[in-house]
Amino acid sequence: MNPFSYARPAAIDEAISLFRPDSRYIAGGTNLLDLMKENVTRPAQLIDITQLPMSDIEETADGGLRIGALVSNSDLAWHPRVQQHYPLLSQAILAGASPQLRNMATTGGNLLQRTRCYYFYDSATPCNKREPGSGCPARDGLNRIHAILGHSEACIAVHPSDMCVALAALEAVVIVQGPQGERRIAFADFHRLPDETPERDNTLAEGELVTAVELPAQGFSAHCSYLKLRDRASYAFALVSVAAALELDGDTIRSARIAMGGVAHKPWRKHEAEALLIGKAPDEPAFTAAADALLEGASGFEHNAFKIELSRRAIVRALTDAAKGAAR
Numbered sequence: 001m002n003p004f005s006y007a008r009p010a011a012i013d014e015a016i017s018l019f020r021p022d023s024r025y026i027a028g029g030t031n032l033l034d035l036m037k038e039n040v041t042r043p044a045q046l047i048d049i050t051q052l053p054m055s056d057i058e059e060t061a062d063g064g065l066r067i068g069a070l071v072s073n074s075d076l077a078w079h080p081r082v083q084q085h086y087p088l089l090s091q092a093i094l095a096g097a098s099p100q101l102r103n104m105a106t107t108g109g110n111l112l113q114r115t116r117c118y119y120f121y122d123s124a125t126p127c128n129k130r131e132p133g134s135g136c137p138a139r140d141g142l143n144r145i146h147a148i149l150g151h152s153e154a155c156i157a158v159h160p161s162d163m164c165v166a167l168a169a170l171e172a173v174v175i176v177q178g179p180q181g182e183r184r185i186a187f188a189d190f191h192r193l194p195d196e197t198p199e200r201d202n203t204l205a206e207g208e209l210v211t212a213v214e215l216p217a218q219g220f221s222a223h224c225s226y227l228k229l230r231d232r233a234s235y236a237f238a239l240v241s242v243a244a245a246l247e248l249d250g251d252t253i254r255s256a257r258i259a260m261g262g263v264a265h266k267p268w269r270k271h272e273a274e275a276l277l278i279g280k281a282p283d284e285p286a287f288t289a290a291a292d293a294l295l296e297g298a299s300g301f302e303h304n305a306f307k308i309e310l311s312r313r314a315i316v317r318a319l320t321d322a323a324k325g326a327a328r
C-alpha cells in the first residue's frame, strides 16, 4: 500500500475544499480499502467523511424519504419507514454482502462501489478500467460474471450493487455537493455505460461528494419483489438480479418498474419494456413480452451467454412474485 495523508473534516464545505485530484473520500471503506490493498487505487490523501452531518433519514415534504449518505446499509434496510413503505429497497439491501459489511457500508459508498471484475483487481493484468488503453482481458478470458447488455469494446464489467438496482426501480434522486454547489442527479443518469471511457463509473465531477439519496413518495409497497440469483446462497454478488414493482388496479397493471443487476455497467432499465405492461393483466404472457423487450439486443461471451435466458426467467418470476404481493 502506498503512503497517504489523512484528514477528518467536520463540515461538508471543508471536505470539498480539501479535495485534490489524487484524493478519495472514505466512509465505511468496505470497497476502497480493498482497492488500496490491491494497488488498484493509490490515493495520496484520504478525506474521512464520517464526521459530516449526513446520517439522518427524514421524510420529505412531498411524502418521500431523504437518506443521508452516511446511513449504514443495515440501518437503512431495517428502518421502519423503509420496511413499511419501500420493502423493495429493504429486500435488495439484505440480499447483499454480510451483516458485518452492511453495518459498515454506507448509502453513498454503495453507489460508488466498483466492479468485481477479476482482472480489475489483479494489477498484474491489463485492464482498461484500471489503466485506460491497456486492454480488456475479460473479453476473451473468464467472463462468467460479466455484462450481456450495454457493454463496449473497451469494457464488459457490471456494477455489483443490489441496493442500486432497487434505487433505479424506485427512481431515486442522488444529491451531490461539489466546488460548484449542490445538484440533483436522476438515478438513471448517475451511473454510466463504459463506452470508450470505462475508467469513469458515474457522472460525478471531480471533488463532488454524494450527500444524500431521495426517494419519491411512490414506494410500490403492495406489489414488489427483489430476486437475486447467484452461485451460492449468501455473501455473493448477483449473476442476475431483478427489482420488480407493480401498481395494480384490480386485475390490471397501472404502472410497472423493472430494473436489473449483474447484467450491465449500471442498473438496467428500459421504459419501453415497462410500458408494454400498462393496461395488461399481470400474467405470464405479459411478463414474458416485457422480459423480451428488456433483453432486446443482449449478447453474451464464452462463459456468460447463459445469463440471457436466466435473465428472461428471472424477470418473469420477479414480476409474478410482485403481482402476488410484497414479501416483508
Ligand code: SF4
Binding pocket: 115, 117, 118, 119, 120, 126, 127, 128, 129, 130, 135, 136, 137, 138, 139, 154, 155, 156, 157, 198
Ligand atoms: Fe477491466 Fe472492464 Fe475488461 Fe474487467 S471488463 S478487465 S474491468 S476493462
